[in-house]
Amino acid sequence: MGDAQPLLQVKDVSKSYFDNGKEFKILDRIRFELAEHDFVCVVGPSGCGKSTLLRIIVGLDTPTSGEVLFEGHPIRADNPQVAMVFQSFALFPWLTVAQNVELGLEALHEDPAKRRAVAKKFIDAVGLTGFENAYPRELSGGMKQRVGIARALAIEPLLLCMDEPFSSLDALTAQNLRDEILQLWSNPDLPPEAVLMVTHSIEEAVYLADRVIVLSSRPGRMVAELEIDLPRPRNRKDPEFYGWVDEIYSLIV
Amino acid sequence: MRGLRGRLRILAVALIVIGIGTAIVFPDAARAAATLPILALFSVLRMVAAYLLSLLFAISYGHTAATNRRAATVMLPVMDILQSIPILGFFPFVLLFFVNGPLGDPVGIETAAVFLIFTSMAWNMAFGVYESITTLPQDLDQAARGFGLHGWLRFRLLAFPAMVPKLVYNSILSWTNGWFFLVASEIITTPRASYIRPGLGSFIYLAGQRGDLGGIAIGIAALATVVLLLDIFLWRPTSVWSERFRIETTAAGERPSLHVPSPYERLRWLPRFPRLRREVARRIQPLLDGYARSSSKLDRVYSSHRRVIRAVRRADIGMFVVIFVIVVATGLIGLVGFFQRPLPPGARDLPIAAAFSFSRLLLAYLTALAWTIPAAAWLGRSKWAARFVTPAFEISASIPATALQPLIIGFAVVVTMGGYFAGEIGAYLVSLFAMQWYLLFNLIAGVRSIPGDLDEAARGFGLRGRTYWRRLLLPALVPSLATGSITAWGAGWNALIVAEYLQFGQSVFSVTGLGASLYGATVVTGDYAMGYLTVLTMTAVVLILNKLLWRPIYKRAAVKYRMEV
Structure with a gap:
């Protein structure tokens, strides 16, 4: 494998559902690549199949045609190099914060002492020190999503996939978590190396991403792939920032 | 709480005084009553045996029906029919099978009794398990897959906890059903002989045969006491514990279900014994910790011994097949029975x-x-x-x-x-x-x-x-x-x-x-x-x-x- 090999290759992925013999196309020939250190956002109106796309990319769903390669091999759902953060948090209500974070490590059969140490490290990294033994129902939405992020990072993935991770949180909490994700991503000592995020908020995409992939609605088709070359940290009041937002907005409508 | 304890103490003293008074006035009834605790024990043991069988059966049956689409096409209708037919009507035939079988009296009779109670307990529990797994939020399922939970680990961390609330709720229902059948199962009459197994049900029945109203009342009171004690010390703590496993997020695609009364709403007036409960919780904590410590070792053992899991699965399916065969066989024998003869005159x-x-x-x-x-x-x-x-x-x-x-x-x-x-x-x-x-x-x-x-x-x-x-x-x-x-x-x-x-x-x-x-x-x-x-x-x-x-x-x-x- 050469150095030029991208981390993730999405090759002409299409997805259709069949209902009474009728074909409903959800995704139409999506094609892009993602390299190490990339931060890519997929934006599109609701119902454009972006969540389905993300599930196909992490191997939880299968494409009707096309394929997804991770490090040159077909993707598998339980690949520990890829971790997923859910919009609904998807925490196990009967497990404590620490046990939720240890979930992926348990599946890898790490020994309990190591599991605990790793979980502690990432619980601290997302700022939940002291809540190790709390149950998800005792936490606020923002804290729940921190657990979701810590759980994904605990298996030390190369690629972090996020499905509208901040859309069920209030605006202030969401902004804090966005900055924290950026910090984790830019920190070379901590995972992840690359982030792929699905969102319906154009502003969020411009704020976070190096590259934005714009999908159209029904079926989801790639409308554009844009390099956002704004310097970081980005300022939402910057006219250039707004230039990008407007451009993407006009592409969708 | 003091007031409550005081009231309970007064109640206990009153009961003892009434008891002593009754014993002096009706010495026969008192003598009979002295045997009640041991009879109650027999009855409860029958219930426990049937319940444990039902639990094992419900989990494996419900789980298989929910996860194996091909098996479900047979398992669901069977579950549906067996749940709604009057099982008690089949009892004489099941009895024939067990009494005339190699086991005989008393082992065969006891097996028949436990089997009858089992058939009254198992189906709604199996449905509960089935529903819990099929209504599992999609995101939880995907998170489990994404983080690589398979086989035993998936069952321990996802499937089993998810079934706990409905399993506990249905267990309480099943015990209510079970008591009904327990009473019917302790007196077994065939045209040739009558078998009476010791228990609260037969105690009440025998008192009825003697026309002894005092005896009937004592028996019924004893039965009610046992049921309420189990509620206080077993079911209420269990249902409180089961709340922890309730999934709050309402995922899209969840099927509409009717309101089910929470077990909380039942018996909310019973004393809770908080100190006793804390004490018990403290005592069993080391056990739970030990389990937690060894569970990862267990996981490794289980996942390296896939065969063990497969064997358990097979045993469960075997159990189902046996029950199925018994039901179908008795049905067929009956059918053959009546095609050989003309219709009975009573038809x-x-x-x-x-x-x-x-x-x-x-x-x-x-x-x-x-x-x-x-x-x-x-x-x-x-x-x-x-x-x-x-x-x-x-x-x-x-x-x-x-x-x-x-x-x-x-x-x-x-x-x-x-x-x-x-x-x-x-x-x-x-x-x-x-x-x-x-x-x-x-x-x-x-x-x-x-x-x-x-x-x-x-x-x-x-x-x-x-x-x-x-x-x-x-x-x-x-x-x-x-x-x-x-x-x-x-x-x-x-x-x-x-x-x-x-x-x-x-x-x-x-x-x-x-x-x-x-x-x-x-x-x-x-x-x-x-x-x-x-x-x-x-x-x-x-x-x-x-x-x-x-x-x-x-x-x-x-x-x-x-x-x-």
């Missing part, structure tokens, strides 16, 4: 018997409806009633109708002075007692689940009296009425089997009906072909009613009258 009377049985149940159902709807409207909303009246009903409801049967027929004999109508009244009352509690408690839960703002809106717009009932209360009660009615009719058919042929002292009171016909055929004359035909008729009636009446009503109720909370 012509079966439609009339069915009509009589149905009218009896209908009358009992309408009576129950007439008093439970207003009662629930009051009990569900009055704090005072919830505190003082509901407990009285809950104690009464904890006594299975089968245990009340000697008392009821005794009452009927006294009222009618031993006339023909004693049998009719007895059968009607036993059915009423078997049916009414399911309606009452479901309806109370329905009243309690009416959202507060809806009630306030109704009152705010000035809905009062009849309009209030017509526009809010009755429509809101439709779902719980549907659930309650289905369960009540199920219980009613089972009750008929013991209700239509009653004995008090030396007299026998038999009325026209399927239950009496079954009893006559399998116990008195030994005409098994006739008995088989009777059970078949009853099953057909029940299944037709379910398909044509209850299922459509339930579906409509689930869609139209559901409260979106």
Whole structure:
């Protein structure tokens, strides 16, 4: 494998559902690549199949045609190099914060002492020190999503996939978590190396991403792939920032 | 809490004084009562054995039906039919199998009793497991897959915890069903012999045969005590614990389900013994820690021994096949039995018997409806009633109708002075007692689940009296009425089997009906072909009613009258 090999290759992925013999196309020939250190956002109106796309990319769903390669091999759902953060948090209500974070490590059969140490490290990294033994129902939405992020990072993935991770949180909490994700991503000592995020908020995409992939609605088709070359940290009041937002907005409508 | 403990102490002293007083006045009854604890132990052991079997069965059956689509096409209808048919009717045939088998008396009899209780407990639990797994939020399932949870680990961390709430809820229901059948299973009569196994049920039955009202009362009190003690020390803590496993997020695609009364709503007046409970929790904590420590080792062992899991699966499926074969075999043997001979002479009377049985149940159902709807409207909303009246009903409801049967027929004999109508009244009352509690408690839960703002809106717009009932209360009660009615009719058919042929002292009171016909055929004359035909008729009636009446009503109720909370 050469150095030029991208981390993730999405090759002409299409997805259709069949209902009474009728074909409903959800995704139409999506094609892009993602390299190490990339931060890519997929934006599109609701119902454009972006969540389905993300599930196909992490191997939880299968494409009707096309394929997804991770490090040159077909993707598998339980690949520990890829971790997923859910919009609904998807925490196990009967497990404590620490046990939720240890979930992926348990599946890898790490020994309990190591599991605990790793979980502690990432619980601290997302700022939940002291809540190790709390149950998800005792936490606020923002804290729940921190657990979701810590759980994904605990298996030390190369690629972090996020499905509208901040859309069920209030605006202030969401902004804090966005900055924290950026910090984790830019920190070379901590995972992840690359982030792929699905969102319906154009502003969020411009704020976070190096590259934005714009999908159209029904079926989801790639409308554009844009390099956002704004310097970081980005300022939402910057006219250039707004230039990008407007451009993407006009592409969708 | 001090006040409560003080009151309990006074209650205990009062009970002891009453006990000593009764013992002095009725020395015979006292002697009989001294055997009660050991009899209670026998009865509970039978229940525990049947319950553990049901638990194992329910988990593996429900899990397989939920995860294996091909198996589900057979397993679901089987579960559905076996859940709704009057199992008690098949008991004589199952008995024949066990008593005449190699086990004999007493092992065969005990096995038959446990098997009967098992068949009354297993199905709703299996349905609970099935529902828990099929309604698992998609995101949790995907998270589990994404993080690589497979096999045993997935079961331990995802599937099993997800089934806990419904499993616990249905366990409580199953125990209620189980007590009903336990009482019926301890006295086993065939045309050739009568087998009586020691237990609370047989104690009550024997007292009834002697016409000993004091003995009946003591037996029933003992049974109620056991049921309530188990509620305090087993089921209430378990249902509190099970709340931890409730999944709160309502995922898209979840099927609409009717309101189910939370086990919390039951028996909320019972003492909770917080100190004792903390003490027990402290004692078992090291055990739980030990389990947690060794669980990862266990996981490794399990995942390296896939064969063990496969063996367990196979054993479960084997158990299912055995049960299935028994049911099908008894069915086939019966069928062959009657094609060899001409139809038994009594067959012509079966439609009339069915009509009589149905009218009896209908009358009992309408009576129950007439008093439970207003009662629930009051009990569900009055704090005072919830505190003082509901407990009285809950104690009464904890006594299975089968245990009340000697008392009821005794009452009927006294009222009618031993006339023909004693049998009719007895059968009607036993059915009423078997049916009414399911309606009452479901309806109370329905009243309690009416959202507060809806009630306030109704009152705010000035809905009062009849309009209030017509526009809010009755429509809101439709779902719980549907659930309650289905369960009540199920219980009613089972009750008929013991209700239509009653004995008090030396007299026998038999009325026209399927239950009496079954009893006559399998116990008195030994005409098994006739008995088989009777059970078949009853099953057909029940299944037709379910398909044509209850299922459509339930579906409509689930869609139209559901409260979106």
